[in-house]
Amino acid sequence: MFSQQMYTLGSRRSVIREIFEYGKIRSQQIGAENVFDFSIGNPNVPAPACVNETLVKLIQTMDSTALHGYTSAQGDQGVRAAIAGNLNARFGTRFTANHLYMTVGAAASVSICCKAVAQPEDEFITFAPYFTEYRVFVEATGAKLVVVPPDLDSFQMDFDAFQGLINPHTKAVIINSPNNPSGVVYSKETIQQLCGILEQKQKEYGHPIYLITDEPYREIVYGDIEVPFLTNYYKNTFVCYSFSKSLSLPGERIGYVAVGYEMEEGDKIYAAVCGAGRALGYVCAPSLFQYLVKECVGQTSDLSVYKQNRDLLYNALTGYGYTCVHPDGAFYLFVKALEKDAYAFCERAKKYELLLVPGDDFGCPGYVRVSYCVKTSTIQKALPAFQKLAEEYK
């Protein structure tokens, strides 16, 4: 007599959260220093100094009722203008405050965009490996998630498979680059090819196909890698962003939707975004963190430790005989499991106190995700465990 769908979602939980909770319990049993928890994308780098300094300044100087009061549902005008200005300066875009809608993080952003555009019979396409919650958000609207199988060589997009799946029911395509879980950044060529197909299909079907790009890892890239900014390539784009990773604030829930500045019927779509936020029970994004973002937009935590971790872990694991694509961004290694069943492999890894996430829920069975947003010393301590695990399979 309650919703079985919600019960299933809540009792199974996300596999990631499940392992995260196991890690907490295991830490209590044997000490946190003995658990090698590579399960969750919780940044281990502290927020930059500007964050806590600005928080304290706001608290000590702003009027309490202004600081802690409601903002407009779409977010404070000045905050949105500051973000628009920052995007325009960095990416040559033409956003104004009126294209931006503040949210409680990227999960909310994606969920809101899906709700804003979904109609009955709609299909949303995503590319495996994909962030597990896309299925949840799409299905919550009543629409269907269609998954393009992974290209296991490059973890870029398999366009032949995509062309076979896109159809007149396709309402939107959800992408995520730098990618969780593969760490791959979609190249400019990949993006151009994707957008070319979408343009052609929009014409052919006579209706828009939206591109929802989920970009919490935008700033976490290594070397000279460029992450194409999608509204510059495709008009009907929603950019979903979170400050969780760039400012190390995942628990605070602050992010936004940027509605493409050249989107067809953009004003109406923006209104639908506001309506979707309202329908899902959002009132406004947390006000203190909105004002914080206004001051700290453009800054990041010290992200260099992630590169150090990537190099250490990638070199060691490939040395032990593991195979995985070389990640250019985010803080994940997506490693081929050493047996067919990634769940069984992750269970075996637990014997060595290694907490890994099976790739099945990311649409990529046979692989595991290793989150390296942990202390470098944790990786160093964990390497012998990875080595022993590999030896079991020799």
Add this chain to the structure above:
Amino acid sequence: MFSQQMYTLGSRRSVIREIFEYGKIRSQQIGAENVFDFSIGNPNVPAPACVNETLVKLIQTMDSTALHGYTSAQGDQGVRAAIAGNLNARFGTRFTANHLYMTVGAAASVSICCKAVAQPEDEFITFAPYFTEYRVFVEATGAKLVVVPPDLDSFQMDFDAFQGLINPHTKAVIINSPNNPSGVVYSKETIQQLCGILEQKQKEYGHPIYLITDEPYREIVYGDIEVPFLTNYYKNTFVCYSFSKSLSLPGERIGYVAVGYEMEEGDKIYAAVCGAGRALGYVCAPSLFQYLVKECVGQTSDLSVYKQNRDLLYNALTGYGYTCVHPDGAFYLFVKALEKDAYAFCERAKKYELLLVPGDDFGCPGYVRVSYCVKTSTIQKALPAFQKLAEEYK
């Protein structure tokens, strides 16, 4: 090709928000001190000292990644235990941390509870006048909102009408006391009568009927008024709470769902609440404000100004010839409009820079809501405007 339902929700917005935005613009035009904005329930009393003191302490002493990192999806265990303890001490309840689910405020709480229990063909009943967003949250699940007409004498519940509307499709009843917009507190007798009918109907229909009680105004009551705590009266109760009003933090979005400690299949329902939160795109409630609540639970802002405002406004308005029920709680006066069409009345009020909210969207045409969570001096300055407005109708 996008969701017309979401577009309508977003473009019409809530009437309250619409007037709130008008007030902001009008303030820029003629100065905030000349606009008598009685439209929104934004507390004007500062947060108590413990709030900003605790925020600064947490920021300056807690490890950044712990403070700003993800909590469990249902909220930090210690935070939930602290809230459970506080409720048990005050109301003789038997909550544990495992009955509590932290949310981004009461709107999210109600939205999540609706999503957790709704199935196709379901009906949710509420009593007019009711908070406008209940319709939005219920309809977003695909279920139907059924409204019991107001009892215009007492603004308690019209049980004859209720008995005529409850039926085997009734999944839940949503109530709100102290009530927004009437300010009325449902008496113990009203609650007992309601719960008696629900018990009887549960038996008759052979399935649970949930009671969703939306209680952001619980602490804002005047004199010796008691607000019955619903889980003590009815097992299948969800308590939806927000710290927005009691701690003057409406912009920060922090609240909870408390699942009745004797609810039938309570563990499963709690899982469905977790699943609904996940489906709607919530990840966790803002971590800094979770930890804040742990320290400040049981404290409130100085609420005495609301009583002072109520007395001032109620006495003056009834003196000018307005009629309205005497409110025992919240910070709203629900006044009979001086013409049949409350929209027309509110438009006329704007001539005097009085911003009032028509009662139509609360299910009570012909009435207007006056939010008196404003400075007492604003009320004093506004009284001549109310008087002139009344004189127009004489």
